[in-house]
Amino acid sequence: MTAVDIVVIVAGLFFGYRLVSNYLTPNTSREPTRQDADRPRNDPPRQQWERNWEPAAPSTPAWFDVLGVAETADLAQIEYAYRVKISQYHPDKVAQMGEDIRQLAEAKSKEINAAYETAVRLRRR
Numbered sequence: 517m518t519a520v521d522i523v524v525i526v527a528g529l530f531f532g533y534r535l536v537s538n539y540l541t542p543n544t545s546r547e548p549t550r551q552d553a554d555r556p557r558n559d560p561p562r563q564q565w566e567r568n569w570e571p572a573a574p575s576t577p578a579w580f581d582v583l584g585v586a587e588t589a590d591l592a593q594i595e596y597a598y599r600v601k602i603s604q605y606h607p608d609k610v611a612q613m614g615e616d617i618r619q620l621a622e623a624k625s626k627e628i629n630a631a632y633e634t635a636v637r638l639r640r641r
Contacts, residue, residue: 576627579630579631579632579634579635579638580631580635582601582627582628582631583597583598583601583628583631583632583635584597584601585597589635590639591636591639591640594632594635594636594639598628598631598632598635601628602625602628602629602632605621605624605625605628606621606625607621607622607625609621
């Protein structure tokens with residue numbers, strides 16, 4: 517092995533190491549942006565698509581979807597659907613079951629009650 521071969525091998529190793537280390541480490545030499553200034557210090561840096569992405573607000577279903585009736589249903593149909601739905605998810609019916617099922621039933625019964633109140637309020641106008 518000649519001296520030229522050794523120099524070429526060492527140079528190749530050095531440049532290969534630098535190339536790989538540049539691709540694997542985050543770019544810390546960039547100037548901070550306005551979004552970075554608004555970000556708390558303990559928040560990790562985010563990609564560009566993450567900065568612009570806002571999670572969708574949780575949408576609540578309409579009262580007639582919750583109760584399972586048509587939007588044009590009369591008060592008797594709404595009350596019947598309410599009684600059927602609340603009998604399925606009433607917290608007293610699932611009191612002996614697991615904690616997660618009780619929490620789900622409680623959340624569903626609150627949603628059903630809110631939908632029923634909305635429907636009755638709209639029908640009595």
